[in-house]
Amino acid sequence: MIAEPFARGSSRLHQLDPRIRVVAASGLSLVVALSHQLPTLIAALLAGVGLVVLANLPLMAVAKRLSVVTGFLLLLWLVLPFTMHGDPMFNLGPFTATREGLSYAGRITFKSLAILLLFLAMVTTMSVATLGHTLARLRLPDKLIVLLLLTYRYLFVLEQEYQRLKRAADIRGFRPGTDLHSYRTFAYLVGMLLVRASARARRVYLAMCCRGFNGRFYTLTGFSPDAQQLPLTLLLGVIGILLLLLEMKW
Amino acid sequence: MHISEGVLSAPVLISGAALAAAGTAIGLKRLDYDRIAQVGVLSSAFFVASLIHVNVGPASVHLILNGIVGLLLGWSAVPAILVALTLQAIFFQYGGITVLGINTLIMALPALACHYLFRGLLWRRPSVAATASFACGFLAVFLSALLLGSALYFTEKEFMAVAALAVGANLPVMVVEGVITIFCIAFLKKVDPGLLPGKRPAENRQAPPAPDREEVADAS
Structure with a gap:
């Protein structure tokens, strides 16, 4: 019932140093979560899709994972357009949908899906055991x-x-x-x-x-970033900077 | 009960994360190494329990049990809930990195409140204990729903309708949690009273103190 279907794989993203993945996932999610502009959010969604494709995850399974937020998003689409004040767009019986409401619901949808895809591509591609040792290296x-x-x-x-x-x-x-x-x-x-x-x-x-437990679990696998991982690391950095620039320009 | 990624505003996310981090720090400071296995394994038990669905009329709801989590774990409930939510995000995509803090706060603050409100009432006469147990289960979910609603409301006043819906829709869950908490606490009192606060664990069951590092070095 509980499973980690994406944890194993041989894609470039799976091979990337887990520390870089965790830091990049946190950083990018934070940038996206704090963004408001539609172009930034669309770019973030595209980046998320790109990274999921790069991680070579089975797309049907990813779509299924995304379905957990659709219930809440659907509720937003049903409520927000009709409760927010602003320019009327169209009427549905006694209710009037506003432009502000529709655009707000749209932005939340893009944002939510983008962050989820980033998380799937970068964090669920490692087992929780690896994540634990990674977080230990990151000084938690x-x-x-x-x-x-x-x-x-x-x-x-x-x-x-x-x-x-x-x-x-x-x-x-x-x-x-x-x-x-x-x-x-x-x-x-x-x-x-x-x-x-x-x-x-x-x-x-x-x-x-x-067994002499003294407050730590040790791992024999070391993480060593090598030159092969440089392009992908740079790509993640560039995505972050581009999103920030997009957000500030608008 | 959790908030999805991408909904909340920066001030809500940041204050949620700051408060959750402070709570986790206190929880970890108070958690000794000789209790860490208890908290870890109980935390997996609560994770599994939260996957249990019970019927409410034609619908079904899953258990939350943050009231019992609070009673059993005290301040350790904060890091335990943080860990459980991290695992939920990884396994089921409920929540995520940026909402981890606020979601921890939503679940853990009511758990702490229940710990301090009800731990003294569990060993009173049966009617008081049962009432306290019900209140513990009910209040934990109610406060969580209220916190979730306020997180939405402080993000955007227009969310009022959604926030009210979130609290209202959880009313049956509160009643179910209350009832289940009554039976669960009564069960624990009979079977393993040492788990509940206010009773010292039986002598022969107490775990030995953690070996200090020197002792470990000697053994090797």
Whole structure:
């Protein structure tokens, strides 16, 4: 159920130093999030599409990932044009759509999709384990990294634990519905999950102590940027500068 | 409950990120290494629990449980929620880098409030405890919806309608969370009271203190 379908690949972007990818993704997302001008946002969307293509991600799967924001965007398109004040564009029954409302909804749509594509192209193209070690190299607090890696490590274990509990309930004839019995069953399932998680955590901690845990997880893979990665790094930098220039010119 | 990328204005994003960073710093400072495995594994448990969908009439809603997260983890809830939201962004594209701060704030502030409001009431007589549990589940989601609504409102006054919709649409979720929290807390009190605040864990279950670095060096 939980999977990282894009984490493995052999594209140029997959081979790029994860530190550069994380920094570039954060920087570019920030620039796009703070931009207001339509040309900047369209350029950002194009850059996002370009990077996704460069990362050689399966486009159908990417489209599916984008669908998580479409619900909210649809709501905006339904509400904003009719509630914002401004020049009337057209009438829909008793409601009047305004130019300001339409352009605002449009800008949010471009912005949202652009940032999402940048994230897909640059961050989901590494596994969370790599991300954790990358963030450690970028000097984020050790405890936060340990927390991230532990949570990631036990996510899959506890998901199976939950599936096991749920299957046992199903076999006993549990049919979820809108009633107190269903809610109590789910509450006990969650409670049992927490109890088992805590018991497991105690064992995990003891095992970590046995192995001499001193507050860090080490990795043997080193990150070494080489000359081959230079063009792509420069390209990411140029995209950032161009977006900034576009935003300031308008 | 989360806000998508690209919606909020710069001041809202920046203040959200600043407050979340401060909260995370406090949470990490108070989190000792001998508790870190507990917080990490419980955080994955809450992540999995948030994937559970329960029926509400013809629709279904997923659990949030930030009330229980707050009760169990206290200040550690802030980094735990930050980590969980990071993973959600990676696995499901809910939220993202620029909204990570404000989304953490939306979930973690109510969790902290619930921790301080209700931790003292859990071990009172059953009717009080049940009421406190319900209030904990209800209030956590209500406050989150309110924070989400205000983040939208401070971005753009015209968002008022969307913000009100967000709070209103979450009303059934608040009731469901309240009910589930009553049963879940009652369950934990019977099965593993040491998990809840206000009860010391049984002696034989206490984890040994973390070895200090010298000891580790000696062992190798």
